Amino acid sequence: MYSFESQIFRDNSDQLFEKAKKLYPGGVNSPVRAFKAVHGSPLFIKKGEGAYIWDEDHNKYLDFCGSWGPLILGHNNPMVKEAILQAVQSGTTFGAPTTRDIEIGKLIIDNHRYIEKIRFVSSGTEAVMSAIRLARGFSGKSKIIKFEGCYHGHVDSLMVKAGSGLATFGVSSSAGIPEELAKETIVVPLNDLQAFINVMEEHNGTIAAVIIEPIPANNGLLIQDHNYLSWLRQLCDKHDVLLIFDEVISGFRVGFEGAAGYYSIEPDLITFGKIIGGGMPIGAFGGRAEIMDYLAPDGPVYQAGTLSGNPISLAAGVAALKELQRPSMYENMQRKTERIKSEINTFTKENGYEFRIESIASIFWMNFSNKRIFASSEIAEDSPEKFKIIHHYLLQRGIYIGPSSFEVGFVSDAHTDKDISFFVAQLKMAIEAAYKK
Ligand SMILES: *Cc1c(COP(=O)(O)O)cnc(C)c1O
Numbered sequence: 001m002y003s004f005e006s007q008i009f010r011d012n013s014d015q016l017f018e019k020a021k022k023l024y025p026g027g028v029n030s031p032v033r034a035f036k037a038v039h040g041s042p043l044f045i046k047k048g049e050g051a052y053i054w055d056e057d058h059n060k061y062l063d064f065c066g067s068w069g070p071l072i073l074g075h076n077n078p079m080v081k082e083a084i085l086q087a088v089q090s091g092t093t094f095g096a097p098t099t100r101d102i103e104i105g106k107l108i109i110d111n112h113r114y115i116e117k118i119r120f121v122s123s124g125t126e127a128v129m130s131a132i133r134l135a136r137g138f139s140g141k142s143k144i145i146k147f148e149g150c151y152h153g154h155v156d157s158l159m160v161k162a163g164s165g166l167a168t169f170g171v172s173s174s175a176g177i178p179e180e181l182a183k184e185t186i187v188v189p190l191n192d193l194q195a196f197i198n199v200m201e202e203h204n205g206t207i208a209a210v211i212i213e214p215i216p217a218n219n220g221l222l223i224q225d226h227n228y229l230s231w232l233r234q235l236c237d238k239h240d241v242l243l244i245f246d247e248v249i250s251g252f253r254v255g256f257e258g259a260a261g262y263y264s265i266e267p268d269l270i271t272f273g274k275i276i277g278g279g280m281p282i283g284a285f286g287g288r289a290e291i292m293d294y295l296a297p298d299g300p301v302y303q304a305g306t307l308s309g310n311p312i313s314l315a316a317g318v319a320a321l322k323e324l325q326r327p328s329m330y331e332n333m334q335r336k337t338e339r340i341k342s343e344i345n346t347f348t349k350e351n352g353y354e355f356r357i358e359s360i361a362s363i364f365w366m367n368f369s370n371k372r373i374f375a376s377s378e379i380a381e382d383s384p385e386k387f388k389i390i391h392h393y394l395l396q397r398g399i400y401i402g403p404s405s406f407e408v409g410f411v412s413d414a415h416t417d418k419d420i421s422f423f424v425a426q427l428k429m430a431i432e433a434a435y436k437k
Helices: 011-023 078-088 099-111 124-139 193-202 226-238 258-263 311-324 329-351 383-396 417-436
Strands: 045-049 052-055 060-063 117-121 143-147 160-162 170-172 185-188 207-212 242-246 269-272 283-287 356-360 363-367
Touching (some): 099 117, 124 207, 170 185
16 A cells, blocks of 8 residues: 555544444445445545535545535535525425425526426436336336446336346346346447447337436446437437436536537436435426326326425525526536646646546546547446545545546536645646556
8 A cells, every 4th residue: 555644534434434334234325425446434524615525533625526416516505505594494395386396497497498397306216217107108118228337326127237148138237126127128338329229120119218328427427429319319209219318417517408408409308316406305307298297197107205396405406506507607617627637638648647537517537548438348447446546545635536436526616726726736646656556
């Protein structure tokens, strides 16, 4: 191992983790939090403010995880915080419509070309699950096509990976999912139009929907070509198949209209989560009115939620989305992110390290190779090993990133140019440590 000048102690977090392991499976309420991929133990976070978080040992970290995406305005944004406090004064949930339903619905539909109607749920997973059911109910067909390397929450039908050999039918990637159900999902590689065409033709007439992360960001950042995405749209039209964009990460992240707006491609349904709730639990799905009207109570597809559209999440969402409409918001975040990319990529090129930062808007990813990649099969095999060293190094220097080489980083409005300079300087040294052997 490497010795670092500054040693950060995390005794309190370590003790809390020992206690948590007795209370929770793996000590956590969501698996990646356990730091297993980096062979560490998680930090217990005490508070967050702007671009920074503090752990239970009073260490301060510059945060590029941003609660895995929702915190595009940084931690504890004053406008969002005020909106939440205001909302709480009048009660937390009624299980009945409130004026906030009108406010957020209008804000989104008036400013998003491809959303005619929307419905709120409580998580991204729930949004995807509901969109899949709606697509099946609307089309009267049952098969779903998904792409290898795209994550859509822990929905049964989508926790599926490609079967071996020539079989295109999916096999479940988690215990507890019936193979019968997994078989209803067909998995194809990203960026392989011919594979997609073959599957669409072979299963013509039985496919309800194609679901894709238009900006795949859960298994590396696998930015696709515009042409590829627009071919998917055209082929879905040709075969009368619904196209679902899972924009739980990209929605409101790469622009107010998300990836659909970024590429000017109209999906039939879009799923949201993360940013749309301003840091409170949320999910949503929307799209063409003709399809959305298939939902209960008007239509035959049942979908419901006790806490759906609760006033606190909606108030936080409205406040966050209004902030995002301020001029230059997205441009500023993109400029800061591109600084990371260009400064690091110049450095690694000059030093002959096979390492690139990939980025789009305010999302970035460490690619342990020297060329842009489009599919999960192209990710360098030694990524986890090298990433572990970088992760450890950065944590010791007060920089917090998602604890896995497959996770992306997020720049927020709260990061300053000085924060970015600090990150770039530390990351350069971390890369040196990882490549020095
Ligand atoms: C995070 C994510 C989900 C799941 O959302 P949860 O709120 O964690 O259930 C689904 N799809 C994509 C693309 C995501 O990034």
